[in-house]
Amino acid sequence: MPSSRVTITDIARYVGVSPSTVSLVLRRKGAISEATKEAVHRAIDELGYVYDRNAANLRSRTTQAIGLLINDVRNPFFAELATAVQEASEEDDYLTHLLSSSENVARQSRYIRSLLEMRVAGVIVCAATGTDREALSPLLEREIPTVLAVRPLDVEGVAFVGPDNRKAGELVARHLLDLGHSDLAFIGGEPGNPARDARFGGFAAALEERGVGLNPDWVIDIRPTVTAGAIAIERLLERSPRPTAIVCYNDLLAFSASERLWAEGIAVGEDVALTGFDDLPLSRVAVPPLTTVDLKVHEIGRRASELLLDKLEHPGSEPQQVFLEPDLVVRRTCGSGCSPQNRPTQISEGEA
């Protein structure tokens, strides 16, 4: 069995047909008789032929591939998004090239270039923190079909799919207010980050709506690293008076906040209420299980993929902006209102 230099021409010769016929069989195009189809496939097996996508892409000047640029695969939220995009695009026979910038804008730019050089048909982008219009211009100038996911960006005429962050902020705030809290803190994220601003905006609006004051001492801005929650809690504990409920910018941050409170002997869910945003799989098995907002990542990924593939089939359509409705998920960190169906036993999937 010859190594990987078997070409379509070899197959053609072997079967006794023309290269174009073999190509048609390979692509399931045109009307080819069952007999030749079979013969071609047999030859492929026998000669150990492997399709050369580089040659095909070059000649056809198209690819059946999209790029997915995400800010960090290590964040479970975005890993889930990536999985959803991969699955959805696979259904339409597109391959997803997944690249993780690790929040590094320079690396992100290199990856955009790579994607361009590969001639991907389109790109889905969860932009790294600090990305500006300029950074995306290689995509926009060449009019590569692009959809922004999760992280909105101040760029005109680009499609977007993400959560309704403002609504999410309102949801937690109202829940906490309904539980009788009126001393609410908001920790994590930095002003200027659109997701943080929208969540905080919804949060603040809900307070105002109920005539509850917002204590600026209880708003802690901090870059959302895995350790940030703990630091924010430390700062918060220095304040006097202290809040009775703490809204965290995301679940990851809530975990470290929760640990810090526990370490200080403050019982989360009893002495203080705590919430996150995202609803990671891990949030169900946190101790105590975290009350949070399901941002529908999987659906975001699916919709982003659908939007992009749709754009590829039907160019020239208006760029859509999709904001998915979030769901409040009440668990144990708020002390009450816990519904029994949120018990961990109910969880059904996810290999460890």
Next chain:
Amino acid sequence: MPSSRVTITDIARYVGVSPSTVSLVLRRKGAISEATKEAVHRAIDELGYVYDRNAANLRSRTTQAIGLLINDVRNPFFAELATAVQEASEEDDYLTHLLSSSENVARQSRYIRSLLEMRVAGVIVCAATGTDREALSPLLEREIPTVLAVRPLDVEGVAFVGPDNRKAGELVARHLLDLGHSDLAFIGGEPGNPARDARFGGFAAALEERGVGLNPDWVIDIRPTVTAGAIAIERLLERSPRPTAIVCYNDLLAFSASERLWAEGIAVGEDVALTGFDDLPLSRVAVPPLTTVDLKVHEIGRRASELLLDKLEHPGSEPQQVFLEPDLVVRRTCGSGCSPQNRPTQISEGEA
């Protein structure tokens, strides 16, 4: 500015040199005068040229790309591995094509085919559960440089980089024994899974070494899903007598086990000791912070990448088997021996 149909020939004409000269400039090869280099780069900017990697790959019959096939990006352990591989291969100017099979063997096979069609130079594989020799044969038959990572497989002559799982098992068992425990349970993973068997093997050996009996009632086999820990704990609690220490197959499993124990009113770290394997970033901020074994994922990724790239530069070298030394990380779930440097405040990176 013309769209992406600008070719090397256009650049050549614009500058007044030949296409081969432009090609040489692009690849930083040959001896080209500074003047022409500059002129070429200017032309590239002005005409908006984008290198066509498909054409280059076709002609040169090689690629500067490797494939990374992982079983699940949603598992933070493997997300970290992916990041490490990406970073390391980037240093050698290789692009990593990251594909996550989600533990689906059929999908994994499709991805292997895609990688082959892309003509990647080599592949790193974290095999999906259930993968056999046959599944990797497309790679092996064509002698594509391959290195298995994390998950060993019963395949002759293939390079491997992973943790020393047996050692890891010994480490936790000895720690627990040192703390005075003699009633130890082992939960999660299934016999036949090499990682589980090695960890369990080391665990059992350590008990035997100290003359401590192993109660089969306290060995719970279960597929390591996110919910498995809780289920295993439920089964364990039905037994009588009960163990005083519980070793979990991995950190994710330990989280749900921990939550379940908490829900039952059993204080982890006081009433019972609990440990995991992996040392995920989240394990430091779990409540209580999880005692576990650092399997050195990042280093595994880096070494796997180095091994592969080395193989690409120097073919014909013997396939190496690298087993990295694990480190015990003592935190709070064992009740004692907690060193202050494991406080969450010490964590230094990772965007949430």
Next chain:
DNA sequence: TTGAAAGCGCTACCAA
């Protein structure tokens, strides 16, 4: 230090 020409493996296009 640069150029001319051939050709990588495939698909497009037209013809039969």
Next chain:
DNA sequence: TTGGTAGCGCTTTCAA
């Protein structure tokens, strides 16, 4: 239902 031929955009090879 199939075949012939040109050529996608690059690199290789050899020559100047």
